[in-house]
Amino acid sequence: MASEIQTGYSFFHGCRITHGKGAVIKKPFTDMDLTMHELTAGSSKGFxxxxxxxxxxxxxxxxxxxxxxLEKRRLADERILVLHGAGMVEIAGEVFVVAPGSLVDAVGGVPHTWTACPAGVQLPDGYVTDGTFTMVYEYEEPTSFFPTASTAPITDASQYKEFTGNLDEIRFPKLTAKEVISKARIVMDQEICNLKLA
Structure with missing residues (x-):
C-alpha cells in the first residue's frame, strides 16, 4: 500500500484541512478552461x-x-470538498472557516459539525463570504449521523456516547460575521490565519 502524501494542515486528532495546490485542483488541458477537483488529496484509503x-x-x-x-462497530472517515462558497466546520471543538476549493479529511471518531459562513467575512485571499456553500462528501464506508454532545475525539466505536436530547442543543451555533472573526480561524495553504470583516 502506498504511503499517504502529507498535504494541508494536520491537527493532533488526525483531521486535516487542505487549501491551495495540495487540495488537488488540476487544469489538465492548456487549450481549455477545465478545472478538476479530486477528493483523494493523495489518500491511499479506499472509500x-x-x-x-x-x-x-x-x-x-x-x-x-x-x-x-451502520452496525456501530468501526469508526468511519469522511472527506469533504468545499466546492464553492465558504463553509464553517467545528472539529473537536475548534471552529474554522473553510475556503472554496479546500478539502477536509475528518477522521472517524472526531466530532464535527458544519454550517455556511455568514455573509461579510473576508478571507485572507480577498474572497468575501455570501452565507452559502456547497460541499461534496464521501464516506469511507456506509454510515449515518451519530449525534454527540462531546467535542472529544474517540478512538473506538465502543466509546461512543449517544446523544438523545433535542438536536438543537448540539447544532452549529448561529454566528454573525463579527462573531466569526473573533471565534474562527482559517487554513490557507498550510498556515492557520485570522479573518476580518469585509
Whole structure:
C-alpha cells in the first residue's frame, strides 16, 4: 500500500484541512478552461461509502456528530470538498472557516459539525463570504449521523456516547460575521490565519 502524501494542515486528532495546490485542483488541458477537483488529496484509503453533495446556507446547521459503520462497530472517515462558497466546520471543538476549493479529511471518531459562513467575512485571499456553500462528501464506508454532545475525539466505536436530547442543543451555533472573526480561524495553504470583516 502506498504511503499517504502529507498535504494541508494536520491537527493532533488526525483531521486535516487542505487549501491551495495540495487540495488537488488540476487544469489538465492548456487549450481549455477545465478545472478538476479530486477528493483523494493523495489518500491511499479506499472509500466505498456514500458520495453526494449538500447545499448549505446559514440556516442549515448540522448537529455535532461522528461517523461509524451502520452496525456501530468501526469508526468511519469522511472527506469533504468545499466546492464553492465558504463553509464553517467545528472539529473537536475548534471552529474554522473553510475556503472554496479546500478539502477536509475528518477522521472517524472526531466530532464535527458544519454550517455556511455568514455573509461579510473576508478571507485572507480577498474572497468575501455570501452565507452559502456547497460541499461534496464521501464516506469511507456506509454510515449515518451519530449525534454527540462531546467535542472529544474517540478512538473506538465502543466509546461512543449517544446523544438523545433535542438536536438543537448540539447544532452549529448561529454566528454573525463579527462573531466569526473573533471565534474562527482559517487554513490557507498550510498556515492557520485570522479573518476580518469585509
Amino acid at each position: 466505498s461509502g456514500q458520495l453526494g453533495f449538500i447545499e448549505f446556507n446559514t440556516s442549515c446547521r448540522l448537529p455535532r456528530h461522528i461517523h461509524m459503520d
